[in-house]
Amino acid sequence: MSAHIIDGKAFAATVRAKVAGHVSRMAEEHGITPGLAVVLVGEDPASQVYVRNKGKQTVECGMASFEHKLDADTDEATLLALVERLNADPAVHGILVQLPLPAHLNSDLIINTIAPEKDVDGFHVVNVGRLGAGLKAMVPCTPLGSLMMLKDYHGDLSGKSAVVIGRSNIVGKPMAQLLLGANATPTIAHSRTPDLEGVVRQADIVVAAVGRPEMVRGDWIKPGATVIDVGINRVPAPEKGEGKHKIVGDVHFESAVEVAGAITPVPGGVGPMTIACLLANTVTAAARSANLPEPEGLTA
Ligand code: GUN
Numbered sequence: 001m002s003a004h005i006i007d008g009k010a011f012a013a014t015v016r017a018k019v020a021g022h023v024s025r026m027a028e029e030h031g032i033t034p035g036l037a038v039v040l041v042g043e044d045p046a047s048q049v050y051v052r053n054k055g056k057q058t059v060e061c062g063m064a065s066f067e068h069k070l071d072a073d074t075d076e077a078t079l080l081a082l083v084e085r086l087n088a089d090p091a092v093h094g095i096l097v098q099l100p101l102p103a104h105l106n107s108d109l110i111i112n113t114i115a116p117e118k119d120v121d122g123f124h125v126v127n128v129g130r131l132g133a134g135l136k137a138m139v140p141c142t143p144l145g146s147l148m149m150l151k152d153y154h155g156d157l158s159g160k161s162a163v164v165i166g167r168s169n170i171v172g173k174p175m176a177q178l179l180l181g182a183n184a185t186p187t188i189a190h191s192r193t194p195d196l197e198g199v200v201r202q203a204d205i206v207v208a209a210v211g212r213p214e215m216v217r218g219d220w221i222k223p224g225a226t227v228i229d230v231g232i233n234r235v236p237a238p239e240k241g242e243g244k245h246k247i248v249g250d251v252h253f254e255s256a257v258e259v260a261g262a263i264t265p266v267p268g269g270v271g272p273m274t275i276a277c278l279l280a281n282t283v284t285a286a287a288r289s290a291n292l293p294e295p296e297g298l299t300a
Contacts, residue, residue, distance in 0.1 A: 003227075003256075003257045003258075003259075003260040003261055003262050003263045004153075004261065004262040004263075005257075005262075005263060005264075005265055006149050006153060006228075006264045006265075006269060007268065007269075008145075008149065008265075008268055008269040008270055008271065008273050009268045011149060011152065011273065011276075012272035012273050013276075015145075015148070015276040015277065015298070016057065016276050018280075018296075018297050018298060019061045019279045019280055019283050019298065020060075020061045020062055022283045022287075022298065023061055023062040023283060024062055026283070026286065026287070026292070027062070032286055032290055033091075034063045034093045034094070034282050034283050034285070035063060035064035035065070035066060035092045035093050035094070035286075036054070036058050036065055036066070036094040036095075036096065036120065036279075036282045037066040037067075037068065037086045037092045037094065038054055038055065038065070038066070038067055038098060039070070039079070039082065039083070039086075039095070039096070039097045039098060040067070040068070040070070040098045041070045041071075041074055041098070041102055041105065042070075042071070042072035042101075042102050047098045047100075050098065051067065051098055054096070054275055055067055057275055057276075057279060061279050063279070063283075064091060066086075066091075068082060070082070073104075074102075074105075079105060080109075080110065083095065083097070083110060083113045083114055086114075087113075087114065087118060092118065093118060093282055093285045093286035093289055094118055094120035094281060094285050095114050095115070095118045095119065096121055096278065097114070097121075111124060112125055116130075117138070117285060117288060118285060119138050120138060120278055120282050120285055121138070121140060121278075122137065122140035122141070122144075122174065122281070123140065123169070123170070124138075127139075128169070128173075128174075131174055131178075134181060138281055138284070138285065139178065139281070139299070139300050140170055140171070141273075141274045141277035141278045141281065142170065142171050142230060142273070142274045143171055143174045143175040143178050144178070144277045145270060145274055145276065145277040146175060146178075146207060146228045146230065146270055147175070147178045147179070147300055148273065148277070149228065149264065149269075149270070149273065150182075150205060150228065153262055154226065157179065157183055157184040157205070158182075159184075160184045160185070160204040160205050161184070161185050161202060161204050162176075162179045162184045162187070162203055162204065162205035162206070163186070163187045163189055163199055163202070163203035163205070163206050163207070164186055164187070164188050164189070164207045165189050165196070165207065165210045165250070166188075166207075166208070166209035166210040166211065167188055167190045168209065171230055172188060172190070172209050173188070175209065176188050178300050179205070179207075181300060182300075184205065187199060191212070196220075197219075197220045200220045200221070201220055202222065203222060203225060204222065204225055204226065205225065205228070206221065206225055206226070206228070206251075207228045207230060208227070208230060208231055208249065208250035209231065209250065210250050211231060211250065212231070212233070212250055213231070213233035213235050213248050213250070214233075214248055214249070214250070214251065214252040214253075215250055215251075215252075216229075216250055216251040216256065217252045217255050217256070218252060218254075218257075218258055218259045221256050221259045222259075223259055223261075224260070224261040225259075225260055225261060226260065226261055226262045226263070227251055227262070227263040227264065228264050228270060229249035229250055229251040229253075229269055229270065230249075230250065230270050231248070231249040231250030231251070231266060232247060232266065233247065233249070233250070234246075234247055235248055247267050248266060249264075249265075249266030249269070251263070251266075253265060253266070280295070280299075283295050283298060284299055
């Protein structure tokens with residue numbers, strides 16, 4: 001039997017609608033317009049596309065968007081001064097510095113200069129520590145979106161075993177923390193885990209975030225398990241014509257869909273949830289800064 005397909009595109013639209021609802025209530029009742037500042041250094045084409053999409057969706061949800069585009073040779077002091085200025089600006093509730101930064105800039109230093117309460121990426125060490133300690137934090141967008149989809153599909157995650165494949169600071173580690181916070185029992189596995197297939201086969205929930213195209217095969221999956229595919233890999237697609245490419249996940253979809261109970265496709269699964277959760281984090285940051293209640297349905 002073929003798995004239920006978890007439609008991330010449709011789910012992201014519901015998250016954006018919730019964001020827009022919170023934004024209009026905050027404006028009417030409190031006179032606050034949440035604002036997101038995005039900083040882009042250089043001209044990386046993929047980053048330019050991301051930043052344009054973020055700005056467009058921010059405005060569509062009724063929020064203020066501030067874009068700062070700096071030359072590729074911008075020095076560190078200039079970038080740090082901009083971040084400090086945004087930290088101090090009351091119209092800015094969220095700050096995102098687009099990564100990767102040019103090699104001459106120290107990304108860790110720059111990310112850790114963002115005020116933790118405005119760090120809508122959840123990359124600042126204070127937010128990493130707060131998430132680990134089970135305290136209120138800004139949570140990285142991709143794992144937050146993945147958790148929202150899991151909770152929407154399953155309801156309660158108590159008693160579920162989960163395997164997260166990948167140990168990155170951006171996805172793998174925070175994903176495991178979120179699953180733990182939701183009373184699941186997570187294991188973090190990675191490319192050097194012995195018997196990776198056997199470990200994955202134990203899990204009721206599999207989150208694949210390893211960055212290797214179609215590595216997780218159908219026969220790795222426990223029948224009926226839920227599979228969240230975080231991978232976005234560009235691979236050659238000669239069947240579409242010479243020199244053509246396509247995007248695939250970290251899971252081999254055609255075989256996994258025959259075994260899993262539910263699965264996210266690539267594209268159209270986790271991807272659209274990432275920007276939706278960035279907008280959600282911006283509303284959350286604005287609500288917290290005004291001591292308003294946590295926006296319902298937008299946090300972990
Ligand atoms: N580059 C690609 N994705 C992201 C993201 O989610 N946040 C930041 N800061 N940079 C990115």
